[in-house]
Amino acid sequence: MSSVITYLKIYRFGMYAVKPFDPWRSPMCTCPRKYVLHPYTGCGHGCLYCYASSYIRNFFNPRPKKSLGRALVKDLGKLPLGTVIEMSTSSDPYTPPEMDLRISREAIREILERGFRLLITTKSTLVLRDLDILARYRDKVAVAITITTLDSGVASVLEPGAPHPEERLRAVRKLSEAGVPTLVRLDPIVPYVNDEYSLVAKLVDRAVSAGALQITSSTYKARADSLKRLLNAFPHVSSKIVEAYRAGERIGGYLYLDRDRRLEYMKMVRELTLRAGAAFNTCREGFAELASRGFSCDGSSLIGRGSLFKF
Numbered sequence: 014m015s016s017v018i019t020y021l022k023i024y025r026f027g028m029y030a031v032k033p034f035d036p037w038r039s040p041m042c043t044c045p046r047k048y049v050l051h052p053y054t055g056c057g058h059g060c061l062y063c064y065a066s067s068y069i070r071n072f073f074n075p076r077p078k079k080s081l082g083r084a085l086v087k088d089l090g091k092l093p094l095g096t097v098i099e100m101s102t103s104s105d106p107y108t109p110p111e112m113d114l115r116i117s118r119e120a121i122r123e124i125l126e127r128g129f130r131l132l133i134t135t136k137s138t139l140v141l142r143d144l145d146i147l148a149r150y151r152d153k154v155a156v157a158i159t160i161t162t163l164d165s166g167v168a169s170v171l172e173p174g175a176p177h178p179e180e181r182l183r184a185v186r187k188l189s190e191a192g193v194p195t196l197v198r199l200d201p202i203v204p205y206v207n208d209e210y211s212l213v214a215k216l217v218d219r220a221v222s223a224g225a226l227q228i229t230s231s232t233y234k235a236r237a238d239s240l241k242r243l244l245n246a247f248p249h250v251s252s253k254i255v256e257a258y259r260a261g262e263r264i265g266g267y268l269y270l271d272r273d274r275r276l277e278y279m280k281m282v283r284e285l286t287l288r289a290g291a292a293f294n295t296c297r298e299g300f301a302e303l304a305s306r307g308f309s310c311d312g313s314s315l316i317g318r319g320s321l322f323k324f
């Protein structure tokens with residue numbers, strides 16, 4: 014109850030840098046209560062399926078938040094110690110400018126040194142630059158790395174600004190070897206683009222062998238701008254993609270695939286994941302029954318379980 018009151022108070026009085034997580038009012042979101050920090054507005058990875066680009070102007074041109082350091086310290090002072098903070102939900106904390114600016118690195122240090130728990134969600138191998146801090150606080154941190162396909166041709170079109178998938182797998186391995194719990198997000202599955210069974214099976218196997226303790230998956234939810242990008246980039250399957258979404262349903266401002274097809278995809282990834290020996294969950298799909306017990310969708314429940322947990 015007291016944490017609910019704290020949450021409401023903070024919402025009411027406002028915070029600049031750290032904010033309660035708001036999944037754009039998605040009725041399907043199953044995330045536990047947490048806070049988010051976005052050191053950057055926008056993201057340079059340029060993923061065709063990106064959802065944030067439909068909410069944020071000039072999205073693919075990342076720019077750092079102004080005076081972040083001071084605001085972060087102030088905001089952290091209002092939160093109970095141990096609160097989970099995620100970096101980030103609608104940009105990547107390791108978007109290309111971070112290489113030189115090191116704003117996310119400073120934020121990570123500040124958050125962990127002050128006694129908070131941290132979930133990092135990224136596609137970038139730049140996270141390995143900060144392994145010194147992450148390994149030191151391995152019991153307070155978890156890292157989710159998104160890998161949607163191991164087909165480098167598809168990945169280079171789908172996520173043109175992100176590191177090669179093999180490099181991302183290397184990051185999973187390095188983090189895991191350092192005792193930092195990792196999750197791989199196979200997120201999203203786009204029909205006819207990265208949904209082939211053999212490729213999904215290979216990705217899941219390689220991710221778990223690299224040390225991922227959990228796989229979280231989802232299907233692509235269409236919005237006008239991202240769908241247009243996908244159809245232009247994959248013209249040979251564009252009519253099939255359109256047909257698949259025409260047969261789907263509208264939920265919370267997004268066009269979903271039809272329920273049966275989504276369930277089929279999620280069951281496929283679940284079966285492969287459990288067989289490989291990791292935990293499974295979904296993101297905004299409405300299939301809570303598929304989740305491994307005790308494992309939140311976002312990976313925050315892995316915090317503190319890195320060295321203790323073995324399947």
Ligand code: SF4
Nearest residue numbers: 056058059060063104
């Ligand atoms: S990494 Fe995430 S935030 Fe950045 S473009 Fe890709 S989907 Fe969008």
